[in-house]
Amino acid sequence: MTQEITNSIAKFIAEKILKQPNKEIKSDEALISSGLIDSFSLMDLALFVEDTFGVKIEDTELNADTFDSLNQLAGLISSRK
């Protein structure tokens, strides 16, 4: 289940945010603190997660303290499903 979530988010990030469809994103790679995803794209990611998994991510949670890697984000999603 978690694997499916991370795969689908990784695909979204590579294609839509980074515009490098072939880029592989590791599940423990830092996304926010490393600057890979900027604050504007972070909202894209939140809206994608909300539409795809039906899980709300608050505006105050879009930061590296709440989640920084695919694994952490997938954990957050699973815990709210």
Added chain:
Amino acid sequence: MTIIQILIIVIFTLLFAILKRGRDSFLLIASVLVMFWLQPALPIRGFDFWIPIATLIITIFTWLITTDNKLNRKNIFTLVIIASIILLINLTRYFSFAQIFTPSRPPQIEITLIIFLIFGLIFFLLMKYNASFLTFGLILLLSIFLILKIPAWTIELSSLLRALNNQSLTNVSALDIRWLGFSYVAFRLIHTIRDKQAGRLPSVDLGEYITYVIFFPAFTAGPIDRIERFIKDLRQPFEGLNQEKFFEAGQRLLIGLFKKFVIADTLALIALNDTNATQIQSTGWMWILVYAYAFQIYFDFSGYTDIALGIAKFIGINLPENFSSPYLKPNLTQFWNNWHMTLTQWFRSYFFNPVTRWLRSWQKPMSMPMMILLTQVATMVLIGFWHGVTWNFTIWGLWHGLGLFIHNRWNDLTKAKAAEWANTPFKQNVLNISGIIFTFHFVAIGWIFFALSSPVTSWNMILKLFGVVSP
């Protein structure tokens, strides 16, 4: 804060860290006392005593409208403690040797008692209808903020207060009302009001709430913590100070003292200011003034943060980081992810993200670049306003807002090509280092608007730096 004030605070903190018992009461009482103690003297009679009281009152009222946790014995006890501290400080008026907590002699105690009475009446009113006052509280806080940050309005208020006090109006100035810590206090309060409105504010009692808002290590210069994170530390049983924690906190404190009082205060001697900006005649020296200012503001502010984090660590509170090598970042977006991080995070949470979400939800959303331009510029101009509503802070905000927008677009255009070109570690380093140098200079030129008070002087300075006009 002076170095003596910091050392006194450190000594008392260490004393209680060693005692171990009664930490929470110590944090509350020390925070209240430090607030009175650090408040600068003001020319309007009695005001350096009323301002800390006003901070306490708005904090208690904001707690009241955001809490479900009504008046139990513990909260009443907190109120009694706060009232007793205020009265005791007020009583020092009658003992000239004992006026150590206030910069000038406290006013007559009758006025304090009348204020307590009015406070009590409003308190019971708010207790009955608390939630309906959330929006009102938000508007009130923002209004006070504007009055304090718009110099012309501050002068109006000062004239009014001087007139009420039968004081002369000839020396009226915006500096008459220096409300120590208000920018940080207001942002912590707004955070709790907005989280309450979103239904995600944890339940805290009055003592915890006041300690969070006016926590003495972070009172004058941040960081702006989040309440749920702060009370997690506060509720953890305090196990005292072992050797490892003592050295960790002590090291942080020493680094901060060195950054602030050795590096920043030395740089201040040659850093750009309104006086030397017009006196210097050589372009080379002008660059030195600008560089000195850029490093001074960093070492000053991040030094204060280190001091705050160090002192808080002594007593078992881990405040959030505020700076993470911002001048070593290869682009402006990353600079802003690492400079005054708790403030930028606050603006993301309560302004940038909600506005972006709202713009996205339009039936016919505007184009992406337009949306990025609008949100970045608005956010950065507001961050400018947080420092003061003046032309120079507005231009500084625009400079960074447009800079972030341009970086975003540039990145979009060149990301793929740059990744392709930088196929060796050497090329990656070239890209990285040139990015760091360029970003630092962009930020340093922005600081000119921050350091100087007039747009004309600032613009002339920039023209001279680039040799457009001769110095």
